[in-house]
Amino acid sequence: MTELALQTVGAPTERVELYKLRALLIQLARGLDTYEDLADYIGQYSTAQLEQFGLRGSREQSTYRKAAKTLKTTAGFQTVRDACFVAVHALFWNGVPIPQTVLERYQLDYDAGPAATDFSDGARQLALYNLVEDLIQIVVENLSLHREENKSRELRSLLGVFAYAARHGESITDYERTAHHAFDLHPALSGSTIWTHLEGLHRWKVSEMFDDVNQALLKYVLGSGVVSEPVMVSYDLTDVQNPGIETDDQAFKTEDGRWRFASLAFTDPDLDFSFGLRLLKSESQRARVLKNFLRSLTEMVEVKRFMLDRGFDGREDVKACRAFVPNEWVICAQDDSDSVGENSDYARLRADLEPGGTTVQKNAGYADLTPAVKLIGYSGADEQADT
Known part of the structure; x- marks a missing residue:
């Protein structure tokens, strides 16, 4: 021992x-x-x-x-x-x-037994430290930033720079101005060096690194036994404000100037983990990215349920779900409270729902899809309620 x-x-x-x-x-x-x-x-x-x-x-x-x-x-x-x-x-x-x-x-x-909650704070902190060390090592092993040019600096410092910049609202090119008061920056990559490397990367290379990192992390998570198969997964689009260096290229931004990402994530109650994160040039790319995400995911793990928002109502979205997770997917209806929302999913379901009951619309309105996509509703109200 x-x-x-x-x-x-x-x-x-x-x-x-x-x-x-x-x-x-x-x-x-x-x-x-x-x-x-x-x-x-x-x-x-x-x-x-x-x-x-x-x-x-x-x-x-x-x-x-x-x-x-x-x-x-x-x-x-x-x-x-x-x-x-x-x-x-x-x-x-x-x-x-x-x-x-x-x-x-x-x-x-x-007397209490060796459960996780029985350990002292120090033991839990050590376990968390070792977990983070493992995760950092996985990420660093899958990064590629022309290392022949800066081998004297630690590549893992790249993660710390981005974390510090995000936490303090700094640009990565200017993080040293305040960070040097609290940290030894001698082994860290400088902001200008990081930006030089990033400028030299094509977007496909960044996407490739994201895929490699996420798949390596997924293997680690599944191997740890924290998440048991089959897994529950969700897919969504997320808009992120970009407070960093501004560019004239608006191709990858929303109308209000934010970056749009497609994300695939576990919805396990014991773990929040994003399996895929991809910057989209436009929302129309979502179905193609979804297919790639699902292809990689289903090669590695069995999916119990795959969930999307009603915004993913395109023909190609549904085809991707039917191809990779047949009979194991659900698109969550959205509540349209606007006065013009009389034909929304919720309005259509409410017309047939009894308190505490369920109902099925045989066709959710997806054009040119066979068989038709069903719309299923459940009322969580008490059966004795009037509405």
């Missing part, structure tokens, strides 16, 4: 022998105040017992003090502390008996 925990956090093991690291983990886990206390604790066991646990017999307190000093001079002691944290929680998770003093020290309780 010690070796696995040390490997997990990347603790240095070259300069300090493993048996000494094991002893230091014991000191940290049990909260022993001094190296004399550690030596006394280990000394109560026989040499045979200690060798069985990889401790090589009893040692003087100076042995452990020197080992700790070596680690502290190379900033390695904190990683050993992290390894101890990992080891204790791993043992707890697997039901291994742990001394009560250690349980109290790490705020663990066997």
